[in-house]
Amino acid sequence: MSTPALRVAIIGAGPAGIYAADQLAKSDVDVSVDILERLPVPFGLVRYGVAPDHPRIKEIVKALHRVLARPEVRLLGNVELGVDVKLEDLREFYDAVVVATGAKADRELGIPGEELTHGAADFVSWYDAHPDDPQEWSLDARHVAVIGVGNVALDVARVLAKTGAEMLTTDIPDHVHRGLVAKQVTDVHVFARRGPAYAKFSPLELRELNHSPNVEVVVHPEGFDVDEHGMAHVQQHKAQKMVLDTLANWVGREPEGKPHRIHLHFCEAPVEVLGTDGRVTALRTERTHSPNADGTVTGTGELTDWEVGAVYRAVGYRSTPLVDLPFDERAAVVPNDGGRVLDLAGEPVAGLYVTGWIKRGPVGLIGHTKSDAAETVRHLLADTEPAAPHREPAAVDAYLAERGVEAVRHDGWERIDGHEIALGEAAGRTRVKLATRAEMLQVSR
The missing domain is CATH 3.50.50.60 (FAD/NAD(P)-binding domain)
Structure with missing residues (x-):
């Protein structure tokens, strides 16, 4: 299987990151996307920011599930930027990086x-x-x-x-x-x-x-x-x-x-x-x-x-600073122009983008997040040419394995998801969440 024309990493598997992946996968460009998420599970504030007695809002998860199941998209959960991988190292494997870490x-x-x-x-x-x-x-x-x-x-x-x-x-x-x-x-x-x-x-x-x-x-x-x-x-x-x-x-x-x-x-x-x-x-x-x-x-x-x-x-x-990224403390966002990250001199940083709340601040609803992603991806596709020296997905896998990082892939997330649903069925509920990272990783294996 040949390497796609464009390789993109997205940091954060909340709605902002997943919508950006969806926009990329639906584009006319031959592209593959890896979504790196520091938790073993995806969906960000939809899973960890919506009150549990509001299942109606969580219906959005169905659409997010479909994006993660696309063949152009890979989930790499339990991988944290600045801890498990450096931004400069990602540039070795990806032609562009989109940061979608939100605000917690x-x-x-x-x-x-x-x-x-x-x-x-x-x-x-x-x-x-x-x-x-x-x-x-x-x-x-x-x-x-x-x-x-x-x-x-x-x-x-x-x-x-x-x-x-x-x-x-x-x-x-x-x-x-x-x-x-x-x-x-x-x-x-x-x-x-x-x-x-x-x-x-x-x-x-x-x-x-x-x-x-x-x-x-x-x-x-x-x-x-x-x-x-x-x-x-x-x-x-x-x-x-x-x-x-x-x-x-x-x-x-x-x-x-x-x-x-x-x-x-x-x-x-x-x-x-x-x-x-x-x-x-x-x-x-x-x-x-x-x-x-x-x-x-x-x-x-x-x-x-x-x-x-x-x-x-x-x-x-409020968003918080990320390692190796410029940050506007007053506005609590990464400085950007339509999603293009700007350096301290106000100039675009080649190959680096933001979307979601880290881009515009914690305001607006899901619809705003979709339009945010569309704008950022439009600029990314207009700017980016294949340039990463180690562009095969296997190169990233080897990098993480060498550092002992246990990345949770889509099949691992599906095992966690199925396990939580089974716990819910046993209790007469839709789902019961796993509460610890250790439990999630054990089930994902």
């Missing part, structure tokens, strides 16, 4: 006492059973604060409020179920700096918040103001209007007497986390005016201390 770190609030808080991404990694994160999580606080009004904040609030029994129908492994059964949470308070017209929840995610038989959603009327700027904003955004209508219908509802509650507070900006002996005792917020025309808010000076035992910040994800 939490953004910071920049307020006193922030060191006492939990990052939402860390909590999501725990309940999604990320193999590189601890299996223990303390949930002994009865009253908890969540800062942020995006879908991740809703996921965190919902998982904190729902019972462990409700979550047992999902793909969570035993250690997550035990932790959720043991939790003491009765009330989750979600805080937004701005008014309800600017909430970033998607309409469906918000409505699903109210579906649990054990969780009551309470929208507090204080701060629930929509001025002319807010009305103009929702008129320009259909989804925002749907969110506002749902929230407005919930204001002032009669209590239903459910055992757990999610409280939504608007126009309350966090200013300090209070605590003693390393434990949170309260969150201090400042009432804000309704947003200005540009969406910014102004504090009123009215402070409130909310007695909570834990604070979760869900104010966005």
